[in-house]
Amino acid sequence: MYNKEIETLSLEKLRKLQSERLVNLVNRVYKTVPFYKNLFDESGIDVSSIKSINDIHKLPFTKKTDLRDQYPFGFLTVPENQLARIHCSSGTTGKPTVVAYTKNDLDIFSEVVARSLAAGGAKSGMKMHNSYGYGLFTGGIGIHYGAEKLGMSVIPVSVGMTDRQITLLQDFQPEVICCTPSYAQTIAFELEKRNLKVSDLNLKYAILGAEPWTEAIRSDIEASLGVKATNIYGLSEIIGPGVSQEAYNEQGTGSYVWEDHFFPEIVDKDTGEPLPYGEEGVLVFTTLTKEAMPFLRYWTNDICSLSYDHSMSRTHIKMGQIKGRSDDMLIIRGVNLFHTQIEEVFQEYKELAPNYQLIVTKNGLTDQVEVKVETNSDFQIKLGLGGGFKEDEVMKNSALASMSNQLKKNIKDKVGLSIKVTLNCYGAIPKSEGGKLNRIIDLRNS
Ligand code: ADP
Ligand code: K
Secondary structure, X not given: OOOHHHHOOOHHHHHHHHXXXXXXXXXXHHHHOHHHHHHHHHOOOOHHHOOOHHHHHHOOOEOHHHHHHOOOOOOOOOOHHHOOEEXXXXXXXXXXXXXXXXXXXXXXXXXXXXXXXXXOOOOOOOEEXXXXXXXXXXXXXXXXXXXXXHOOEEEOOOOOOHHHHHHHHHHHOOOEEEEOHHHHHHHHHHHHHOOOOHHHXXXXXXXXXXXXXXXXXXXXXXXXXXXXXXXXXXXXXXXXXXXXXXXXXXXOOOEEEOOOOXXXXXXXXXXXXXXXXXXXXXXXXXXXXXXXXXXXXXXXXEEEOEEOOOOOOOOXXXXXXXXXXXXXXXXXXXXXXXXXXXXXXXXXXXXXXXXXXXXXXXXXXXXXXXXXXXXXXXXXXXXXXXXXXXXXXXXXXXXXXXXXXXXXXXXXXXXXXXXXXXXXXXXXXXXXXXXXXXXXXXXXXX
16 A cells, blocks of 8 residues: 555544635635635535534535636636646536645645555656656656656656557557556557467556456457556546545445545435445536635536455445546547537638538447538539538548538647548438437547
8 A cells, every 4th residue: 555544544534634625625726716605605505514523514515617617727826927737628618627736735646646656556766657648638647757756667658650659569568558458458458469479578557547448348358468467547626646546456336536635425316315335426526625726516427336354354435437528528548528619610611611511430449430521502503513422422522521521620730539530411311309419429439
């Protein structure tokens, strides 16, 4: 264990710590964040009525749309010159979601990642091959500093260039790999293609997250990479990866939520009412210690359940696998995608009709997205295509071809993902099913 004292703290002491931290937090955000002050005042919540962690259900929820409305720095409780780092995540529409950290927040981030990696089997002195994306996303850099804090030697490979990744895995012989479960499968597939065996590498532990996965995927990765594979979960708004982690010797029983920093609740997705341990609902977190941008009862939209496992030495609560989302966020190769982000690109084109469809499939192990969009009839008439055209004629018409290439590039610039764009003629894409637009077709699990 990285922090045995905290990880095994008695529940009674944990509740006391959480209560102190919550009371401090509520007073602080009331004084420093106008959004929370207004919300408290409007809903008649008296700050002094929050006396312990048991009062948490009296507090309002914070949602991703609130972050958008306060873009970029409305939720800050400290002056901007006290920030040590700023990251972003996908926003629902328009602007990205901004998350900011003080020096102290970064220490907490590294601490929870160090705890997580240790629970996943990593130890000081081991090498870590880190294939999480470096950059604005919290994944790569977040894991990096936590691994250094644990005393590991980090190889900051980031995503892509799988050939080079294989070479480094062979030459450097790291014991630990961190990436998305689907990328771990891609690496395994490439090893097999090169006739490389598990014994050519030195991997022992794979710490995998950023997207949902299953026990079948776990067995596949464990066999093909010769590792113990565990789940790491997190989200930028709460801190990044390292909000929770599965222990390598307790696989399949859930991931420990480091609840001295992140207080979890499960609530009903329609009513917001708290649900008892074991029941499935929306996961909600309160960041008890974050300085720069703390959130009260942040609504993750992730569906899962929480429960205690009193037979273990770690005392913190465990969360089960994420069963799905209560919104329409898609996770493509670990990257969050809202269809509204694509819609915004289309809205800039007067040549397009407001009808599109997003189709997600798996090509081998990799998520693929194709978006079909309609041109409008004025544009078609201008091109002499008043009678319409077929999908396979697009690339033969220079105006249509150039438009679909432009759309592809603009989407890549906006969301950071390569997506196939297919132009359709006006009326070719089914409009609605029973009155409800059916824009997203996710065929990955079928
Ligand atoms: P990260 O880079 O850690 O994935 P993001 O903020 O970009 O952080 O994405 C957070 C979302 O990703 C979560 O709300 C959840 O939907 C999904 N996610 C992250 N980790 C996991 C995991 N281990 N299992 C399932 N979903 C996950
Ligand atoms: K993600």
